[in-house]
Amino acid sequence: xxxxxxxxxxxxxxxxxxxxxxxxxxxxxxxxxxxxxxxxxxxxxxxxxxxxxxxxxxxxxxxxxxxxxxxxxxxxxxxxxxxxxxxxxxxxxxxxxxxxxxxxxxxxxxxxxxxxxxxxxxxxxxxxxxxxxxxxxxxxxxxxxxxxxxxxxxxxxxxxxxxxxxxxxxxxxxxxxxxxxxxxxxxxxxxxxxxxxxxxxxxxxxxxxxxxxxxxxxxxxxxxxxxxxxxxxxxxxxxxxxxxxxxxxxxxxxxxxxxxxxxxxxxxxxxxxxxxxxxxxxxxxxxxxxxxxxxxxxxxxxxxxxxxxxxxxxxxxxxxxxxxxxxxxxxxxxxxxxxxxxxxxxxxxxxxxxxxxxxxxxxxxxxxxxxxxxxxxxxxxxxxxxxxxxxxxxxxxxxxxxxxxxxxxxxxxxxxxxxxxxxxxxxxxxxxxxxxxxxxxxxxxxxxxxxxxxxxxxxxxxxxxxxxxxxxxxxxxxxxxxxxxxxxxxxxxxxx
RNA sequence: GCAGCUAUAGCUCAGUUGGUUAGAGCGCCUGGUUGUGGACCAGGAGGUCCUUAGUUCAAAUCUAAGUAGCUGUACCA
Numbered sequence: 001x002x003x004x005x006x007x008x009x010x011x012x013x014x015x016x017x018x019x020x021x022x023x024x025x026x027x028x029x030x031x032x033x034x035x036x037x038x039x040x041x042x043x044x045x046x047x048x049x050x051x052x053x054x055x056x057x058x059x060x061x062x063x064x065x066x067x068x069x070x071x072x073x074x075x076x077x078x079x080x081x082x083x084x085x086x087x088x089x090x091x092x093x094x095x096x097x098x099x100x101x102x103x104x105x106x107x108x109x110x111x112x113x114x115x116x117x118x119x120x121x122x123x124x125x126x127x128x129x130x131x132x133x134x135x136x137x138x139x140x141x142x143x144x145x146x147x148x149x150x151x152x153x154x155x156x157x158x159x160x161x162x163x164x165x166x167x168x169x170x171x172x173x174x175x176x177x178x179x180x181x182x183x184x185x186x187x188x189x190x191x192x193x194x195x196x197x198x199x200x201x202x203x204x205x206x207x208x209x210x211x212x213x214x215x216x217x218x219x220x221x222x223x224x225x226x227x228x229x230x231x232x233x234x235x236x237x238x239x240x241x242x243x244x245x246x247x248x249x250x251x252x253x254x255x256x257x258x259x260x261x262x263x264x265x266x267x268x269x270x271x272x273x274x275x276x277x278x279x280x281x282x283x284x285x286x287x288x289x290x291x292x293x294x295x296x297x298x299x300x301x302x303x304x305x306x307x308x309x310x311x312x313x314x315x316x317x318x319x320x321x322x323x324x325x326x327x328x329x330x331x332x333x334x335x336x337x338x339x340x341x342x343x344x345x346x347x348x349x350x351x352x353x354x355x356x357x358x359x360x361x362x363x364x365x366x367x368x369x370x371x372x373x374x375x376x377x378x379x380x381x382x383x384x385x386x387x388x389x390x391x392x393x394x395x396x397x398x399x400x401x402x403x404x405x406x407x408x409x410x411x412x413x414x415x416x417x418x419x420x421x422x423x424x425x426x427x428x429x430x431x432x433x434x435x436x437x438x439x440x441x442x443x444x445x446x447x448x449x450x451x452x453x454x455x456x457x458x459x460x461x462x463x464x465x466x467x468x469x470x471x472x473x474x475x476x477x478x479x480x481x482x483x484x485x486x487x488x489x490x491x492x493x494x495x496x
Numbered sequence: 497g498c499a500g501c502u503a504u505a506g507c508u509c510a511g512u513u514g515g516u517u518a519g520a521g522c523g524c525c526u527g528g529u530u531g532u533g534g535a536c537c538a539g540g541a542g543g544u545c546c547u548u549a550g551u552u553c554a555a556a557u558c559u560a561a562g563u564a565g566c567u568g569u570a571c572c573a
Contacts, residue, residue, distance in 0.1 A: 015565080058573090071572055087573085120572065121497095201571095224569045228499040311573070346573095391531075426533035441531060455533070462534045471535065478532090 016122030017129050024368070031160050031364050031371075032113050032133060038156040039111035039135045042148065047110040049092030051117075055082035057350070058091045073119045085117040089134040090346065090359065097138050098350035107140035125366060136359030138347065143281060145358050146315045147288035149340060153319055153360050154298045157337070161371060162321070164297050167337070170254075170318045172305035173282050174341070176265070177203065179275025180246055184239045198233040199243070204306035206247060207335060215244055250304035258286040261301045281315060307339050316341030317360065321370050334370055338362035384494060386413040387429040389422060391441035402438065402450070402486070409487045411496075429455060436490065444480065451480045452489060 013019065020028060040046070055074050073085040086092055089112050097108060113133040122128055135152065137145040150169050157167050178191055181199055189195050202217035209217070216222035218240045221232035235243075249268065253261040266279045282301060289299055307316040321334035340360030347355040386406055388399045399415045406413035416425045429437045439451040458477035481489045490496075 091573095118572075123567085222569090224499080226498090226500040226568045228569050230498090230570065389532090422531055423529085423533075428533085430533040437533080439531075443531080451531095453532075458532095459534045464535085471529090475532085 014128070016120075016127050018127060027368050027371070028131060028364060031367060032131070034159040035133045035156045035362060036111055036113060038152060038159045039133075041155075042109075042135075042152050044109045044111045044135050047093070047096065047112045048114070049086075049089075049096055049112070051086055051115065052083050053086055053091055053095060055084045057095050058084045058086065071118055071120050073117050086114075087118050088116050088361070089114060089132055090136065090343075090361075093134075093136055093138075094347045094350055097347055097355070101351060104138075106138070107145065108138040109136070110138075111135040125369065127365065131364040133362045133364060134359060136357060138357045139355055140358070141344075141356040143284040143315075144288060146281075146317075146342060147285045147292075149358050149360050150285065150299050150317050151289055151292060151294050153317060153338070153340070153362075154294060156362065157319055157367075160367060162367075162374070166323050166374070167319060167321050168297070169299040170302035170305045170320055171258075171282065171285065171299055171315065172301065172303055172307075172317075173278040173315050174307075174312050175274050175278035175281070175314060176303055177306065179272040179278055180243065180269060182274055183269060183272045184235075184242060186235065186239060195233065199235070200306055202233055203243070203247065203304065206304050207333065211244060211247060214247065215240060218243060247304050250302055254300055254302055257296050258282075258290070258299075258301045262286065265301075265303060285315060307341055311343045311346050312341040313344045314342035315358070319362070323374075334373070335366075337366045337370060384412060385432070385434045386411055386436045386438060386490070387425070387432065387434045388413060388415045388438045389425045389429075389440075390416045391422065391439065399440065402440070406487065406490070409491070411487075411490060426453075430459075435494070438486075439478075440483075444483075448483050449480050450483050450486055451478050452486075452493065453478045454493070 036046070055072070058072065072087055074082055077083050093110065093112065097104065111134060113131065115129055116132050117129050119128060120126075133156075135149070137149065150171060154169050158164065177200060178196075181189055181196055186195060199218065202214050205217065206214050209222070213222060217230065217232045218235050219232050219237070220234070222230045224230065246268070249264065253264060256264070262279055262283055266276070269275045286301065305316055305318050307318055316339070318339040319337050321337055324333060338361055340358065342356070342358040344354060344356040347357060386403070388403045390396060390399055396415070403413040403415045416428060418424070418428065420428065426437060435454070435456055437453040437455055439453060444450050454477040461476045479489070479493075
């Protein structure tokens with residue numbers, strides 16, 4: 001006996017994976033639909049690609065070890081080829097574009113949503129499987145496509161029910177930071193170098209760690225709450241000062257209009273070539289969205305945005321929720337719900353030729369919990385459903401006929417399909433959160449009527465019942481009606 | 497990866513300086529009520545006290561290692 005028990009496998013879902021049901025699932029679908037509808041309004045095409053790609057295509061390479069790359073779920077297929085679960089939707093897009101390059105319209109603009117997988121340590125609000133909704137524009141160098149991304153981003157977020165003022169699109173350019181770091185004359189620095197990336201990473205943590213944390217990371221290093229130590233970039237004090245000054249300006253400029261903000265920036269570091277180029281690009285984007293009527297309530301210039309260290313090459317955008325979230329012991333910023341930017345070199349790897357591109361990606365779980373917090377989600381939206389009880393198993397066909405009639409009238413209805421008695425069936429209906437139970441037994445049959453039991457009303461009444469006799473009767477919230485008028489009665493009852 | 501914390505019933509947790517049969521609330525099941533879910537009453541099932549080794553007359557309790565989880569941090573093409 002005990003050995004048998006030992007064999008019983010503990011039902012446990014892998015960490016970082018979620019089961020979705022009920023309201024959460026409905027909400028996911030709703031968000032996906034409204035965002036995709038926005039993308040579609042802009043003229044983007046829908047695309048689906050598989051969730052598995054060849055590992056080398058996905059951008060990883062086979063090292064000498066057994067596993068291709070950290071962070072990616074990978075395995076060998078029958079042909080001894082390494083395949084991987086997609087870690088984002090861009091990799092599939094890149095492959096698709098390179099494969100069908102000649103037949104696609106250029107620029108090619110498409111949207112896609114789906115689950116992506118990362119084999120990483122999950123944390124609060126971070127999963128190993130999560131849902132992304134992307135839109136990308138392939139094959140355009142034009143600032144118009146960046147501007148379009150920002151505007152569409154803003155529209156998409158508003159379409160989910162988040163109101164203007166509760167979010168903002170922060171626009172920046174990677175070249176601004178490149179220019180800044182370039183002007184510091186740090187030895188060994190160039191775009192993509194270790195020291196360059198270390199600085200970028202430190203700046204990226206401004207939101208979470210604040211100016212002080214960034215200062216520590218740029219210098220010697222930083223100790224976290226648990227006592228663990230992170231080694232810093234080791235810059236000289238003068239350089240750190242410059243960067244911090246710049247970041248402070250970034251914080252200030254959030255409150256300025258875009259034009260003013262860009263003017264200030266160019267005054268501050270105008271002499272650097274890379275920097276000037278960045279300002280010029282941002283200026284063009286800003287003019288386009290100005291004319292289109294997207295003001296600073298929706299899109300701001302914020303020089304502290306870093307985004308995806310790897311493949312972004314120009315303008316970057318991030319959607320931030322601006323309200324605070326109050327937890328038990330602290331008040332935190334809700335933070336980013338998605339982002340994107342220009343990546344001019346990504347498809348080059350698969351295609352050879354340079355393919356300038358820009359894209360955005362929205363993470364749905366964050367957005368969903370934000371909406372839940374704002375109470376915009378339709379929580380416990382009253383479900384309209386009816387369970388027809390099986391009182392006499394011989395007469396099942398009759399019950400099915402009733403359920404079928406109700407369905408024709410647009411009322412979701414089901415017949416109990418289990419083996420339990422009446423008590424068990426009502427328990428079932430209760431757990432299903434059905435609104436009504438229909439009872440047609442001997443009593444009702446004799447008068448060709450049917451009893452409608454309002455489960456919600458009964459539940460409410462139950463708190464007031466103290467007398468056991470009254471309880472026993474169980475008839476507080478019931479109504480017996482003629483079988484012919486059933487549909488009408490239900491419609492009046494539910495105010496349809 | 498690094499660091500800190502934690503591990504007792506399905507869930508949330510209590511368990512005294514190491515002491516005899518390990519508890520509570522919720523949930524679940526049964527009955528009160530063979531035609532009534534949800535209130536109420538009565539009863540019941542459910543435990544490798546994470547694993548292994550050690551200390552001890554005696555370990556859920558102390559020690560060590562391992563494992564898993566949580567939190568922070570790092571990484572995240």
